[in-house]
Amino acid sequence: MSQSATRNNARRDFYERIGGLSMAPLWESLHQLVPPQPAPKYQAAHWDYDKVRPYLMESGSLITAKEAVRRVLILENPAMQGSACITPSLYAGLQLILPGEVAPSHRHTQSALRFIVEGEGAYTAVDGERTIMHEGDFVITPTWTWHDHGNESKQPMVWLDGLDIPLVAMFNAGFAENGESDEQAVTAPEGTSDAKYASGLLPVDWKPSRQTSPIFNYPYARTREALAGLAKAGAPDPCHGYKLRYVNPASGGAPIATMGTFMQLLPKGFTTAPYRCTDGTVFSVVEGSGESVIGDKIFRWKKRDHFVAPSWAKVEHRADDEAVLFSFSDRPVQEKLDLWREDRGGR
Structure with a gap:
């Protein structure tokens, strides 16, 4: 037996013996655990x-x-079937509320965002306050807050x-x-x-009790106005067009x-420069049409429509007409941990 074969047999024997102690050799998996x-x-x-x-x-x-508690069709990543995830750190789904229905009150430690895709006039209630939702609104449900949804309009939401x-x-x-009743008391x-938090002012003695925003509905009308103002203020960013983050x-x-949330405006005919970042990102198309090149795939x-761009995939957006894209990702977590990176060349 050659010296190499003898050495390999000795290693296999060694691995089997330490495996009995729930141990494994790092050198066999280091390249996977700490990739370049x-x-x-x-x-x-x-x-x-x-x-x-x-x-x-x-x-x-x-x-x-x-019956469903939340009637949602999950947007599951094709490469992660059975995981109920759109990325390894994020869940996404499309929720339907029909006229006259109520999605019953509950609370959970998972934080949630709602981005309104179709319809208007339904409400969501968070800790005793309701807000009426319209297309393009961004609504948050902070961790461990009571919330229910109802549709008093005549159209599906x-x-x-x-x-x-x-x-x-x-x-x-x-x-x-679960809540004691389907709809929580409005207080x-x-x-x-x-009135308290969305005017650029805060109540004089107010102190935040948690990390989430005290505003729970960011109306699209206000966001769209901000994007239009940004577009008048100067040239678009080569990689993003006109992009704002919710705060x-x-x-x-x-x-x-x-979860970080963003809204960007792509002028008619605009093509973004190649860009990639470490936060896998979920997109919802609010206005317009176009295509995105993500790695070696092209999506019209x-x-x-909705689409997802994986971490560190090169992304280019092309707008046929003026387009607006909402997106969310785990960027705040990565930034807190000093992990987030971007590459504005997309090489």
């Missing part, structure tokens, strides 16, 4: 709303919002749910409780949060501690 750069095991994907919507509506005839479910699961920090007039007015940080998109 991100190598995501999930992939870019696209959900065409015209194809998705009929299934959403069909789900409304199969189960009620009350659909929104994108984004949650940090995989992150909370990784820490084994998940708790949940504050509609608009209370806006917690008390800290300047993200409205939700675990239009209003209400």
Whole structure:
């Protein structure tokens, strides 16, 4: 037997013996545990709303919002089947509330965002205050807050749910409780949060009790106006067009501690320069049409479509006409841990 074969046999024997002590040799997996750069095991994907919507509506005839608690079709990454994840750290799904329905009150440690995709007039209630939702609104449900949803309009309401479910699961920090009634008691007039916190001013003696924003509805009308103002102020960023991030007015940080949220305007005919970053990002198309090149894939998109770009994948957006994209990612967590990186050349 050669010296090399003898050495390999000795190593295998050694690995078997230490395996009995629940130990393993680092040198056999170091290249996978500490890679030279991100190598995501999930992939870019696209959900065409015209194809998705009929299934959403069909789900409304199969189960009620009350029976389901939350009637949602999960946007599951094709490379992570059975995981209920769109990226390893994020969950996304499309929720349907039909006229007259209520999604019953509950609370959980997972933080949630709602981005309104279709319809207007339904409400969400958070800790005793309701807000009426319109297309393009960004609504937050902070960790461990009571929340329910109801649709008093005459049309179906659909929104994108984004949650940090995989992150909370990784820490084994998940708790949940159902409310005593389907709808929580309303204890504050509609608009209370806006009046207190959304004008660039804060009540003089108010001190934040948590990291999430005290505003829980960021209306699209206000966001769109801000984007239009930014577009008048100068040239677009080569990699982003005109892009803004939503903020917690008390800290300047993200409205939700675990998820960053953004809105960007792409002028008609604009193509972004190649860009990549370490936060895998979920996109919802608010206005316009175009395409995105993500790695070696090309996705054509239009209003209400959704797509995901994996960590460190090169991304280029091309707008046919003026387009607006909402997006969310785990960037705040990465920034807190000094892990976040970007590459504005996309090499």
